[in-house]
Amino acid sequence: FASYYTASKLLIKGESVVDFYNDDWFSSKVEGYVPGVYEIYLVNLPTTALVYLPIANFNYSTAKIVWTILNILLLTFVIGLIINRLNLKGSWLPLAFIILLAFQPLYANIAFGQVYIFIFFLLFLAWFAYEAGNELVLGISIGLMFILKTAGIFLLILLIIKKKWKSLLWFFALVLF
Numbered sequence: 001f002a003s004y005y006t007a008s009k010l011l012i013k014g015e016s017v018v019d020f021y022n023d024d025w026f027s028s029k030v031e032g033y034v035p036g037v038y039e040i041y042l043v044n045l046p047t048t049a050l051v052y053l054p055i056a057n058f059n060y061s062t063a064k065i066v067w068t069i070l071n072i073l074l075l076t077f078v079i080g081l082i083i084n085r086l087n088l089k090g091s092w093l094p095l096a097f098i099i100l101l102a103f104q105p106l107y108a109n110i111a112f113g114q115v116y117i118f119i120f121f122l123l124f125l126a127w128f129a130y131e132a133g134n135e136l137v138l139g140i141s142i143g144l145m146f147i148l149k150t151a152g153i154f155l156l157i158l159l160i161i162k163k164k165w166k167s168l169l170w171f172f173a174l175v176l177f
Helices: 002-012 017-021 023-033 046-055 060-086 092-101 104-111 116-132 135-149 155-161 165-176
Strands: none
Touching: 002 017, 002 023, 002 046, 002 060, 017 023, 017 046, 046 060, 046 135, 060 092, 060 104, 060 116, 104 116, 116 135, 135 155, 135 165, 155 165
């Protein structure tokens, strides 16, 4: 989270994204916003910082709380829709919750303020858009996944096989924009 947060703050200040990949420079900037934390930006795409722009004007602690709440709300929404969609009842419902709550990467995602719950939400949105035939939402959700973490890139193959040309157009329009 400290890396994403710092990158968003630096974007607002007009800093060059190229400098994000200078480990010494970037880690000194992280130290300025989040004392005692060493982070580099090396593994992230330049566009990943865009997700955190809406909360970058908050101080670090407040931004982390807002991001955590957003993640929990998105996860609750998606899990609720999945349970409804799969019509889980009886013993399947508590079993689903046990499996979900025992999933350690979920805790790590929330604790470290990562973007993967948001990407899961976008993947879920793409699934619903695909089933509903909404090529605009399908293309945009896959495009956002790609922009953030190159996630969903293999879904382009599905779009080609299923001849979802409008979705591909929306994907490329968003990515190239």
